[in-house]
Structure formats: structure tokens, C-alpha cells
Amino acid sequence: MASGSVPPPLLASARLTVDLSALADNWRTLAALAPGAETAAVVKANAYGIGADRAIRALTAAGCRTFFVATPEEGGEARVHDALAAVYILDGLPPGGARTFAGLALRPVLGSMAEINEWATWKRGGGAGDCAIHIDTGMNRLGLTPDETRALAAEPGLVAALKPAVVMTHLASADTPASPMNEAQRARFEALAALFPGVPRSMANSAGILLGPPYQFALTRPGIMLYGARGAEGRPPLKPVVTAEACILRLRDVPAGATVGYGATQSMARPSRLATLGAGYADGYLRSAGSSNGRAGAHVLIGGRRAPLVGRVSMDLMVADVTDIAEAREGDWAELFGPNLPIDDVAAAAGTIAYELLTGLGRRGANRYLGGPGG
Ligand SMILES: *Cc1c(COP(=O)(O)O)cnc(C)c1O
Numbered sequence: 001m002a003s004g005s006v007p008p009p010l011l012a013s014a015r016l017t018v019d020l021s022a023l024a025d026n027w028r029t030l031a032a033l034a035p036g037a038e039t040a041a042v043v044k045a046n047a048y049g050i051g052a053d054r055a056i057r058a059l060t061a062a063g064c065r066t067f068f069v070a071t072p073e074e075g076g077e078a079r080v081h082d083a084l085a086a087v088y089i090l091d092g093l094p095p096g097g098a099r100t101f102a103g104l105a106l107r108p109v110l111g112s113m114a115e116i117n118e119w120a121t122w123k124r125g126g127g128a129g130d131c132a133i134h135i136d137t138g139m140n141r142l143g144l145t146p147d148e149t150r151a152l153a154a155e156p157g158l159v160a161a162l163k164p165a166v167v168m169t170h171l172a173s174a175d176t177p178a179s180p181m182n183e184a185q186r187a188r189f190e191a192l193a194a195l196f197p198g199v200p201r202s203m204a205n206s207a208g209i210l211l212g213p214p215y216q217f218a219l220t221r222p223g224i225m226l227y228g229a230r231g232a233e234g235r236p237p238l239k240p241v242v243t244a245e246a247c248i249l250r251l252r253d254v255p256a257g258a259t260v261g262y263g264a265t266q267s268m269a270r271p272s273r274l275a276t277l278g279a280g281y282a283d284g285y286l287r288s289a290g291s292s293n294g295r296a297g298a299h300v301l302i303g304g305r306r307a308p309l310v311g312r313v314s315m316d317l318m319v320a321d322v323t324d325i326a327e328a329r330e331g332d333w334a335e336l337f338g339p340n341l342p343i344d345d346v347a348a349a350a351g352t353i354a355y356e357l358l359t360g361l362g363r364r365g366a367n368r369y370l371g372g373p374g375g
Contacts, residue, residue, distance in 0.1 A: 026227075054372060
């Protein structure tokens with residue numbers, strides 16, 4: 001993708017390209033891995049940074065009928081883009097929020113007795129709306145404790161008032177298949193969910209789907225893999241969704257011993273050619289992806305070859321060592337991550353995960369969308 005033949009749109013020096021067809025294909029791939037379940041889509045945090053509006057419309061066109069977001073604000077936005085979908089709010093029901101939730105047909109994921117009572121009061125007073133019940137089986141963030149779950153189940157009138165559409169929990173270690181935590185949580189969930197007979201169950205995030213049918217239940221909730229990250233060794237066969245690129249603004253030849261960037265943390269061991277790229281941490285790239293003497297950073301792709309970042313990443317700029325890439329030219333685009341440079345590798349080189357890299361993107365730059373309904 002790094003090619004001097006692509007003119008910079010709007011004269012931008014950094015750009016993000018989002019492939020909505022790849023997003024839809026990833027949703028179908030994950031749906032096919034859990035044929036016995038409905039496959040929802042988690043589109044919290046602006047669809048992991050790629051743009052919730054476009055993502056929701058593309059996923060709806062692909063057949064997705066259920067969305068999960070974190071906050072009521074995100075839910076309201078999702079509702080604008082899909083009038084008919086089931087939209088669940090993972091953060092639960094804020095005090096006094098029942099009327100607003102019902103007005104937008106947002107479904108609270110009820111995770112405390114206070115929320116349960118608030119929603120039950122609303123329903124008993126003739127209010128409309130669906131909800132989910134969240135059982136905590138090991139995350140210790142949100143959700144009813146096992147004791148609270150049993151206490152709720154012991155009040156059939158309360159459960160009948162809620163009439164939950166889903167009972168769910170969340171895996172702590174799904175991306176570590178060998179962790180005994182997975183089976184422990186699954187067993188806990190089976191036992192507690194059985195107290196709500198006939199209510200559809202949901203447990204699996206992206207990695208949870210790969211744990212197999214015992215973890216898939218009635219409804220899966222993939223997020224990160226929809227956006228093309230966190231597949232391991234081609235399993236499942238995900239397509240890259242996001243391509244981040246930065247333009248080479250300047251090429252500069254420096255002698256051995258020259259230092260690069262703030263703090264002069266990286267000195268060049270040999271006479272070097274440096275490429276200054278027009279993106280930095282203000283664009284959502286990770287400052288921790290830079291290098292210092294004795295610590296390698298991330299790579300970028302220039303002319304189809306990997307070039308290491310050298311020195312600290314600045315607010316708007318970063319520098320790559322292109323000494324061995326003779327064809328690099330000012331005006332060329334460097335791929336920061338994308339089809340040829342996995343986002344997971346870049347995140348790992350910066351000491352983090354693709355989730356953090358993705359959700360920080362798009363604060364700046366000319367976004368382009370490929371594919372999807374209505375372009
Ligand atoms: C974010 C989230 C998901 C999606 O997780 P991924 O690892 O991105 O697939 C699913 N369920 C809950 C409760 C979440 O908070």
C-alpha cells in the first residue's frame with residue numbers, strides 16, 4: 001500500500017482507511033464459527049475507533065440485528081443508524097434513566113440490585129422495554145454477584161417484571177484458551193443462568209467464540225475481531241479493516257552518532273537516511289512505539305519493506321530509518337499498520353494491545369471508507 005502513486009487526499013499527511021466490506025466479512029466469518037448462536041456486534045467507543053455510524057450501517061446490511069455499546073450516548077447514536085436493532089448498554093442503567101432508555105428502545109444490561117429494582121419499578125408502572133441481566137463470574141467490574149443472582153432468582157415476581165431478554169456474563173481470559181479461568185467461569189455461568197429458565201444466554205466475546213460451542217450459547221458478542229485484530233496465526237481468517245498511513249515529509253542523511261528527536265534518546269550507529277513521517281501521537285499513534293538506545297520500537301512499511309522507528313514519537317511527527325530502503329521518496333506513503341503490517345504487531349511493539357491503538361485513532365486525519373452500503 002505504501003506507494004508514491006497515491007496522491008494525498010486533501011493534502012493530508014496522515015490518513016486512515018476503513019474497509020467496511022472487510023468489516024462485514026469478518027462479522028460473517030465469526031457468525032459462521034457459531035452457527036447455533038445469533039451473532040451480535042460490539043460497537044462501543046465509536047466502533048473501536050473506526051466510526052460507529054458507518055460500522056453499524058455496514059453490519060446491519062450484513063445481517064447483524066443486535067448491537068452492544070458502553071454508554072447511553074453511544075446507544076442513542078446507534079439508534080439513529082439502525083431504528084430496529086436491539087441495542088444493549090453494557091454500563092447498565094444510570095439512576096433515573098429508565099424513561100430515557102425506553103424512549104430510545106435502549107436495553108440496559110442490569111448489573112446491580114439497584115439497577116434491577118429501578119427497571120422493575122419502571123416495568124411494573126407500565127413502562128416498556130427489554131433488558132439483559134449481567135452476572136459477574138470473575139471480572140469483578142459490573143454484574144450481579146453469585147449471591148445477588150440467587151437472591152434475584154428467588155423472587156419470581158421480580159424476574160417476571162423484568163422479563164429479561166438475555167442473561168449474560170463476560171470472560172476474563174478468553175484470549176488465553178489454556179487458562180482454567182475459562183472453564184471455571186463457564187461452569188459458574190451455567191449454574192447461575194439455569195436459575196432463569198428459558199432466557200437466552202450470552203458469554204462469548206471475540207476470543208470466546210474460538211473457545212468453541214460450549215462457550216457460544218445463544219448470543220455471541222464479538223468486538224475486536226470484527227475490526228481485524230487479535231486473530232492468531234490466521235485463525236479465524238480475519239481481514240484487515242483499518243489501514244493507517246503517514247506521508248514521508250522529509251528525507252535526511254545524517255552521520256553516525258547523530259541523535260533523533262526529543263530527548264536525543266536514539267543515536268544512529270551508522271551513517272543513516274531518516275524519513276520524517278507526518279503522523280504522531282496526536283493522530284492516535286502510540287508514543288510508546290518509539291525507540292531509544294537499547295530498546296527497539298515499532299516498524300512502519302515503506303516501499304513494501306519494514307523500516308524501524310527511531311527516537312521518540314512526537315505529537316505530529318515520527319522518524320523511520322530508511323537507510324536500507326533506497327527507493328523511499330518524499331511524498332511516499334508509509335503504512336503504519338494495515339494489510340501488510342498487522343496492527344497486533346505494532347501494538348505489541350508499543351507494549352499494548354490493538355484495542356488501545358484502534359480506539360485512540362481518528363482524532364485527526366482524512367478518513368476514507370471503502371465498501372459498505374452507500375459507499
Ligand atoms: C467489549 C466487550 C465485548 C467485546 O470484546 P472483544 O474482545 O472486543 O471481542 C464483549 N462483551 C463485553 C461485556 C464487553 O465489554
